Structures are given as structure tokens and as C-alpha cells.
Amino acid sequence: MAIDPNFEETHENEGTEHGVDVWGPTEPPEQLGVRGTHVAVDFDICVADGACLEDCPVDVFEWVETPEHPESERKANPTNEAQCIDCMLCVDVCPVDAVDVDPGRENRL
Numbered sequence: 001m002a003i004d005p006n007f008e009e010t011h012e013n014e015g016t017e018h019g020v021d022v023w024g025p026t027e028p029p030e031q032l033g034v035r036g037t038h039v040a041v042d043f044d045i046c047v048a049d050g051a052c053l054e055d056c057p058v059d060v061f062e063w064v065e066t067p068e069h070p071e072s073e074r075k076a077n078p079t080n081e082a083q084c085i086d087c088m089l090c091v092d093v094c095p096v097d098a099v100d101v102d103p104g105r106e107n108r109l
């Protein structure tokens, strides 16, 4: 299952964590929701592959620890999403389609 690109409509904004919006419902540690807005990562799909961290030319992603999450115990958080240049590399390299980038969403530079 890939990230829902319409998460702004299908999920509820629960505030912020690690500098980005949280789109729930969440029930930590098992259910963490979608994180970010311009650059969004579905933490419940992310397997901590790390390709997005390695390939992003402007270092948008940072690891955050997510102990006891069933998919992985760390996640690629789009901490610096305001720096995104919309190259779409992260979307292309993610092996589980956990990332969605939409320059039309808020937080764009």
C-alpha cells in the first residue's frame, strides 16, 4: 500500500512533531500516521530503507527514532521540507512508495 496523496483530506491534522505536521489518526508506537505536508512520508509504510536520505540533493530528511513500530524502528522525517526543490528523487527511489511530494501543498518556499 502506498501513501495516500490526498492525506490532507482523508487524515486529520494532529499538530506537529519533529518540526513537521502530523496527519493521524495516530496511536504510538504502532500507528504513526503521515508526517510532513509539502514532502510527506507515511511512517506506517516507511521501512527505513534510507534511499531518500542518501539521494535528496538538499538534505530534506533526517532519521527519527520510532521504537516498537512494526515496520521499522526509525523513520525518514521530512524535517527540512521547506528546502525541497521538487526533484522527485525520493518518490522514485522509495521501495515501498511511502513518500509523496506535492509543491502545491503548503510549506512550499
Ligand code: SF4
Binding pocket: 039, 055, 056, 057, 058, 059, 060, 083, 084, 085, 086, 087, 088, 089, 090, 091, 101
Ligand atoms: S523531491 Fe527531491 S528535493 Fe524534495 S525531498 Fe524529495 S529528493 Fe529532496
